[in-house]
Amino acid sequence: MTDVKKEYDWDPRSEEVLHHPLAAFDQMRTECPVAHSEYMGWSVFRHKDVLRVVEDHETFSNQVSQHRSVPNGLDKPEHTPYRALIEPYFSQARMAGFEPLCRELSENLIRTVLGRQAVDIIPELAENFALEIQCAFLGWPNHLQEPLRQWAHENQEATLAGNREAMNEIAQRFSRYIHDLLESRREQGEWAPDDVTTEIMNSRINGNPISENDIVSILRNWTVGEIGTIAASIGLLLQYLSEHLDLQDTLRREPERIPEAVEEILRIHGPLVTNRRRTTRPVTLGSRSVGSDERVTVNWVSANRDERVFPEPDRFRWGRDQSQNLLYGAGLHVCPGAPLARLELRVFLEELLAATNRVTPSIGKTPVNAHYPASGYQHLWLDFS
Ligand code: HEM
Numbered sequence: 001m002t003d004v005k006k007e008y009d010w011d012p013r014s015e016e017v018l019h020h021p022l023a024a025f026d027q028m029r030t031e032c033p034v035a036h037s038e039y040m041g042w043s044v045f046r047h048k049d050v051l052r053v054v055e056d057h058e059t060f061s062n063q064v065s066q067h068r069s070v071p072n073g074l075d076k077p078e079h080t081p082y083r084a085l086i087e088p089y090f091s092q093a094r095m096a097g098f099e100p101l102c103r104e105l106s107e108n109l110i111r112t113v114l115g116r117q118a119v120d121i122i123p124e125l126a127e128n129f130a131l132e133i134q135c136a137f138l139g140w141p142n143h144l145q146e147p148l149r150q151w152a153h154e155n156q157e158a159t160l161a162g163n164r165e166a167m168n169e170i171a172q173r174f175s176r177y178i179h180d181l182l183e184s185r186r187e188q189g190e191w192a193p194d195d196v197t198t199e200i201m202n203s204r205i206n207g208n209p210i211s212e213n214d215i216v217s218i219l220r221n222w223t224v225g226e227i228g229t230i231a232a233s234i235g236l237l238l239q240y241l242s243e244h245l246d247l248q249d250t251l252r253r254e255p256e257r258i259p260e261a262v263e264e265i266l267r268i269h270g271p272l273v274t275n276r277r278r279t280t281r282p283v284t285l286g287s288r289s290v291g292s293d294e295r296v297t298v299n300w301v302s303a304n305r306d307e308r309v310f311p312e313p314d315r316f317r318w319g320r321d322q323s324q325n326l327l328y329g330a331g332l333h334v335c336p337g338a339p340l341a342r343l344e345l346r347v348f349l350e351e352l353l354a355a356t357n358r359v360t361p362s363i364g365k366t367p368v369n370a371h372y373p374a375s376g377y378q379h380l381w382l383d384f385s
Contacts, residue, residue: 009035012043013160018371022269025302034286039162040274041295042285047306047326049286050298053277054331060277060296062333067171070217072225072275072333079332081205086218089196090339098137102344105132106351114355117383118362126234126380130227133344138219139195144177151177152227159373171220178216225337232271232376233262233345238352240265240316242361242382247316252353262345263322268314270301270327271375300326301375358385 009032010024011017017024028035029045036042044050053060061075071082088094109129113119131145151174158166182201185192192198200218203210241248251258277296282289290296303326305313310320328335335341352359361367365381 008037010037010043012037012039012372019369021273021301021369021372021375022305025299026305029302029306034288034290036288040297041276042288042290043274043297043299044285045299045302045306046286047303047309047324050300050303050326051330053285053296053298054275054329054333057332059280059283061280062277064276064278064295067168068213068217069221070214071336072221076332082214082218083332083336085200085203085205085210086222086336089199090336092339095339095343098340099343099347101136102133102347103351105129105136106348107355110348110352110355113384115384118365118381119384120379121238121382122231122235122377122380125238126231127227129234129344129348130230133230134223134226137196137340138222139193139197140181144181147177148223148227152223155224156228156371156374160371174220174223175216178219179212182212182215222337225335226341228374229271230341230344232370232374233266233341234348235370235376235380236269236271237262237265237345237349238359238382239361239367239377239380240268242359244316245358245360248353248359251349255350255353257318258346258349258353259342260318260322261316262342262349263325263327264316264318264320266327267304267310267320267322267325268316269376270304272327273301273372273375274299275329275333300329356384359383360385 010028025045028043033046034042034044034049044053057076062073062079063075065073067073071079071086074082106129109125109132113121113125119125127149128145131148132142134140134148135142135145151170155167155170158170181197185198185201197219200210201215205214241251247261251261274297277298279290279292279294279296281292284290285296304310307313309324328338328341360383362381362383367377367381368379370376370378
């Protein structure tokens, strides 16, 4: 492999990659594991290289944009107090407290599809679940769900198009929703709802009240982190279980195995494709020379399919070493919301499997894959009996 930087090793937005992402990533991991493209800069496909990038915080900075993004766009030491502010919201006690509401929302949503055929589960179950659960956890009104759904779709389209102007406009629209929400809480004073949003509003950073812009940025990062990944995960999990009825029956009989199955199914096909970094110095990555101040994109989906770490990566195997699974990332920026995501996915599957005898693909309805930056499915039709 040459160490001279070529302009284009691949095109992440070619029809082939957009329509068949797993096959494309598998091929890149073998043939060109550190690959340059105009759209993504340096893409990193192997598990070992991805781990190296996300664990070397000095060489690979998270400050990838001129727009402030809290906490994902911050480096140490600035990142530390924000991370400390966020993590307690995902403590074991918080998760235990949220579980009954999570179960109730799951049950209500699942009831709407029971006995039905050809249900497009992406809008009806996956997105609705992600939106309802996000609003419930943060204490947001239900009327924000539709604008948020629209917002998430448009954000994905603008990201794929690389349309900075549209991305800014979309970010500003989100800011306006949140400013209004915060304003109404301020007006309510001590009568403001006692929930996560009010708590974040009243928190302090390095001893000072948190700024309005930081609150908005945290909630935006949170929303981007949650809605797309949870919706994609529900689609991926249900598609896999509908195609693997033995596994579906095992989990119905032994629901205590659901958490391990979730990690393994989402290892085979992950809900979050990439995250970005920027080099702070020249570095050799794989056998490629990468200059200073260059864009680097880690590909989690590919890393989790690396046959050097997960032999026969396409096979579901009980008992794999899940500590190698990069589903929730690694290093300083490892997903703080992982306990919430695990709770939501476990409870949703427990309720769905308990309420059904079989979930099967709808005959004659071919699933439509989602496009990058989304993962999983855009449409997926299932029968519930
Ligand atoms: C299956 C669902 C999820 C997956 C696969 C996932 C995956 C990830 C990954 C891989 C990262 C690391 C990003 C990086 O290194 O740049 C991350 C960070 C993050 N995630 Fe998640 N996530 C999920 C759910 C959630 C949820 C439910 C929340 C919030 C409620 C959330 C909030 C965040 C935030 C705020 C960060 C940035 C952390 C930091 O930079 O310190 N995620 N997530």
